[in-house]
Amino acid sequence: MSGKMIDTRVTIDGTFGPFDCRLDPRLCYTKPWFPLAETRKVAARTQYLAYKHGNSSTETIHVIEGRTDGPDSVHLIEGVPGRNGTPAVAVRIRWKGARPTATLGEATADARREVTRKATARRKAARSGRTGAPRAVVVHIDWCGLGEDFDEAAFVVEPSADGLYPVGAPEWRWDFASWWCPACQDSQPWHEVTCPCGLSRPATPLGAAGWNAGCALHCLTPEATSVLVDLDGSARIVDVHAGDTRIDMDRHAEPFGQAEEILRTALAEAKPGELAATGWERAPGRLWGRRYQITFPASRP
Structure with a gap:
C-alpha cells in the first residue's frame, strides 16, 4: 500500500x-x-x-x-x-x-x-x-x-499486512462519501472534517446523518435547528424546531421524507454503541419512548 x-x-x-x-x-x-x-x-x-x-x-x-x-x-x-x-x-x-x-x-x-x-x-x-x-x-x-x-x-x-482488503475492480467507480454542512448547504468529502465556513462535522457517521437530515429540511425551512425523532420502530420525525419554537411543516413534502430516510438508513447501518456517541439528547419522560433531540446549525443566508 x-x-x-x-x-x-x-x-x-x-x-x-x-x-x-x-x-x-x-x-x-x-x-x-x-x-x-x-x-x-x-x-x-x-x-x-x-x-x-x-x-x-x-x-x-x-x-x-x-x-x-x-x-x-x-x-x-x-x-x-x-x-x-x-x-x-x-x-x-x-x-x-x-x-x-x-x-x-x-x-x-x-x-x-x-x-x-x-x-x-x-x-x-x-x-x-x-x-x-x-x-x-x-x-x-x-x-x-x-x-x-x-x-x-x-x-x-489477498489482504495487506495490516489486514485490509482491496475489494473491487478498475470499473468499480469508487468515490468519496460526503457529509453536508447545514449552515452553508455545502458538501465535503468524509475525511475533510471542517467545512470552509468553519464548522466541523460530527465525529460519527450517524451524527453526520443528523446534519444531513437537517440539510434536507432546510429546503423547506432554513431556520430549522433541531428535530425530535422517535426511534421506536422505523425512525420518524415527530417535531421540527427553530430554537425553542415548533415549526409546522408539510410532512408530505419530498425533503421531509428525504430527511426521515437519511436517518433510517444511517440507523440501520450504525455500529453498536454509535447512538450513544452522536450527541443526540434523549427526551425525558416515560411516555416519550425512544425519542431523541437532534440539533444542527440553521442555514446561513
Whole structure:
C-alpha cells in the first residue's frame, strides 16, 4: 500500500455504500482498502444486488470464515439460477499455516461431493471446541466471465499486512462519501472534517446523518435547528424546531421524507454503541419512548 493513505469513506454513485476504508486519494477510483468488517458489508451488498438484478450485471464478493486450527475445507459458492442452470465456484481452503491458502476451481461433481465430506469434518471440528484464532478468505467472482477466463473471473482477494482488503475492480467507480454542512448547504468529502465556513462535522457517521437530515429540511425551512425523532420502530420525525419554537411543516413534502430516510438508513447501518456517541439528547419522560433531540446549525443566508 502507498505511504499516503488516509482514512475515509467511499461509495459508488451514492447508492452502494458508504463503507469505511483507507486509500491513497490519488487512486480513489481504483483501490480502496477495507477492514474485514467493512469487507463483509461490501460482500453482503453485492450478493443482494446479484439476487435482485441477476449475475449478468453484478460481480459478487464472498467472505469465508475459518480458524487457524481448523481442518481443510471445501466450499461451494453459487450464483443466481439462470436459463443455463446455477453457476458455481468451488473453493478449497487450507486454514493452517502462516495464512490461509485458497484454490478456486470449477464446481464439478467431484467437487460437490467433496463439499459434503469436508462439511461433515468441519462440524465435528466445531463440536470439539477448537479455539484457534479466526481467519477469513475473501473471494471475488465476475459471473459473466467464468466461461471465458476462469482465473481472471474468480480470484482470492489477498489482504495487506495490516489486514485490509482491496475489494473491487478498475470499473468499480469508487468515490468519496460526503457529509453536508447545514449552515452553508455545502458538501465535503468524509475525511475533510471542517467545512470552509468553519464548522466541523460530527465525529460519527450517524451524527453526520443528523446534519444531513437537517440539510434536507432546510429546503423547506432554513431556520430549522433541531428535530425530535422517535426511534421506536422505523425512525420518524415527530417535531421540527427553530430554537425553542415548533415549526409546522408539510410532512408530505419530498425533503421531509428525504430527511426521515437519511436517518433510517444511517440507523440501520450504525455500529453498536454509535447512538450513544452522536450527541443526540434523549427526551425525558416515560411516555416519550425512544425519542431523541437532534440539533444542527440553521442555514446561513
